[in-house]
Amino acid sequence: MPTVIKQDDVIESVAGALQYISYYHPPDFIQAMKNAYEKEESRAAKDAMAQILLNSRMSAIGHRPLCQDTGIVSVFVNVGMDVQWNATMTLEDMINEGVRRAYMHPDNVLRASIVNDPAGARKNTKDNTPAVIYTRLVPGNEVEITVAAKGGGSENKAKFAMLNPSDSIVDWVLKTVPTMGAGWCPPGMLGIGIGGTADKAMVMAKESLMDPIDIQELIARGPQNKAEELRITLYNEVNKLGIGAQGLGGLTTVLDVKIKDCPTHAASLPIAIIPNCAATRHAHLTLDGSGPVYLDPPKIEDWPNIEWKAEGAKRVNVNDLKKEDLAAFKPGETLLLTGSILTGRDAAHKRIADLMAKGEKLPDGVDFHNRFIYYVGPVDPVRDEVVGPAGPTTATRMDKFTDMMLEKTGLIGMIGKSERGPQAIEAIKKHKAIYLMAVGGAAYLVAKAIKKSRVVAFADLGMEAIYEFEVEDMPVSVAVDVNGESVHTTGPALWKKKIAG
Ligand code: SF4
CATH class of the missing domain: 3.20.130.10 (Fe-S hydro-lyase, tartrate dehydratase beta-type, catalytic domain)
Structure with missing residues (x-):
């Protein structure tokens, strides 16, 4: 029997997930930021990370946005080939209705940041629509939805290059990251897409950021392929740049480096970087026809209870x-x-x-x-x-x-x-x-x-x-x-x- 996915379930699930990520950091991000905070030796960087962790805990308790920039919504959808729809709207319209409901929720209004006519009047659409949506058909009878809310400050620092096949990826990344300044609110993640075409490399860079932070596990088990080797090298080398939290100088600039790659033309080496910031926000849902998906709230004890005082201020x-x-x-x-x-x-x-x-x-x-x-x-x-x-x-x-x-x-x-x-x-x-x-x-x-x-x-x-x-x-x-x-x-x-x- 094919699974039937209802329109309202998609709308409700997307709206709920966007509200959720507006005030809950993913647990892997909290853990990685806490570890970076504990090992930081630069007073200014440590102070900045303390404020980010404290802010995160306050948002989780208060159910109010982590950051005033509540982002542009990116959505990746995997639609099972055996799914049937009980819907009058298109999938894009359902997702955008979910965005609208989330951003205009009276208990936790989010900031509408999207403007239409980008090269002209740049008028705010008032409900943060439309989202940027990527849809794939996959085997199976479920619909997997990944939603993210991406801040403009970090999105603005995206970089792309068409390297020569013989060029060094490491050299290019190490030359490029310092040019990104601190507007991407480090420490965060670097999403890197390698291969495909120019557009494909950018999408892979973005999608790589939807995975959890796991660089320490990777270092502990050791790399098993070239991309994993590259992740570890880039993680270590970027942190040696000393950029630090908020660009103030310190030990941690990146909490992880993610890579997605795919085959490319023999003449090309496309590479894209998209950074994720202190407001790393994403959630993953699987609709199986049994109704809307609501994410379980995390436990507040998962947040470090950091006392932050502006010492010597x-x-x-x-x-x-x-x-x-x-x-x-x-x-x-x-x-x-x-x-x-x-x-x-x-x-x-x-x-x-x-x-x-x-x-x-x-x-x-x-x-x-x-x-x-x-x-x-x-x-x-x-x-x-x-x-x-x-x-x-x-x-x-x-x-x-x-x-x-x-x-x-x-x-x-x-x-x-x-x-x-x-x-x-x-x-x-x-x-x-x-x-x-x-x-x-x-x-x-x-x-x-x-x-x-x-x-x-x-x-x-x-x-x-x-x-x-x-x-x-x-x-x-x-x-x-x-x-x-x-x-x-x-x-x-x-x-x-x-x-x-
Ligand atoms: S870059 Fe991220 S953390 Fe910084 S202001 Fe923008 S959304 Fe917030």
């Missing part, structure tokens, strides 16, 4: 800060910010730049004089929350606006995640400003420091609007000081040397 009232005070802050110093900050990310910066270019004023209520801007797109609040998870977004995307913001708006500092590029560092030096970083992926933890929130301008941009946040003891560290010294340059250089001995 300096308390700073941002409302009292003037430009001349900024020289006192040293690279790597931890600060606890209290006071009022404004937010803004890609779309808001573009609007501000357009207004400035036309010689027009900023909207009422937007005054950056002697203030800090926080690069963030928060999740909407639920119940009594002031704001949903609100961690930093990748600062490098705002580099091209930095000189204009510092020159024309009276802004004195920025808060984001990852490194700044040469253009922004030059502007920071020129204007004697500073750049502070919060830990990417620790969004629920950061949100706890936000005591009030209101939209002050560009409300039509949704999560990209300009908000005013009142914060209390918001943990950040000085990532670029007034002299342009960047911890993302000094930290990895120091740890690379230390690891090399």
Whole structure:
């Protein structure tokens, strides 16, 4: 008898799995991150991993997203050839309905991050659809669904090359990973696809990230083929780069390296890397016709109960800060910010730049004089929350606006995640400003420091609007000081040397 799969079972199962992964890290990720935390010797990297683990536990308890970027949904479906459907919708429509229900769930609203017309108006679809869906027909009478929610920060660091067949894969990966900066919120996984065609290599890289972290088991049992040998070599060699958690320099940059390969043309060696970040989110479901699949909640005891305190941190009232005070802050110093900050990310910066270019004023209520801007797109609040998870977004995307913001708006500092590029560092030096970083992926933890929130301008941009946040003891560290010294340059250089001995 063929299995009959019902439309509602697919929708319900996908919706449930997406809610689940928004607040539960996979157990293998928690274990690998805990091990990396315990062995880390770099104070800054250890501190960042403590925040990620603490944030993960808080999200699991609070059933709220691990990260404010709740991702673009990727789905891999294996449909058994003997399955019959009791459905009026296409499989893609069923999955997208599941996405819609998950992201708009009133108890745990997730951030809608998808825009249509990507080269044009880039208008938010408001329900995080459509998902990116890959379907395969396989033998059997079940439907296997793997769902993942992939953050933009890590997806943006995907790399591809068409190597010569005689080129070294290891050399290419070791040359490429440092160019990815810290915007992918390491430590995480590298998914690598080798072979096939250009498109196939990318899909294999993505699909490899759906497997659990198991590099330590592989090292213990020893490699049995070339791909496994390569995984171990790359795991060891990438960690020797010293990039570390959040790019601050340290012992662990990758928790695992996954590889999928397939036959390719004799003239080609296609290779793709897609990193997975601190918000590693995926789940696996098998529908066998008996109804929707609900995943069992993990036990909270599986999370390490890490006490994190911002030791040695300096308390700073941002409302009292003037430009001349900024020289006192040293690279790597931890600060606890209290006071009022404004937010803004890609779309808001573009609007501000357009207004400035036309010689027009900023909207009422937007005054950056002697203030800090926080690069963030928060999740909407639920119940009594002031704001949903609100961690930093990748600062490098705002580099091209930095000189204009510092020159024309009276802004004195920025808060984001990852490194700044040469253009922004030059502007920071020129204007004697500073750049502070919060830990990417620790969004629920950061949100706890936000005591009030209101939209002050560009409300039509949704999560990209300009908000005013009142914060209390918001943990950040000085990532670029007034002299342009960047911890993302000094930290990895120091740890690379230390690891090399
Ligand atoms: S952990 Fe970092 S890269 Fe991943 S979704 Fe969150 S902000 Fe983006």
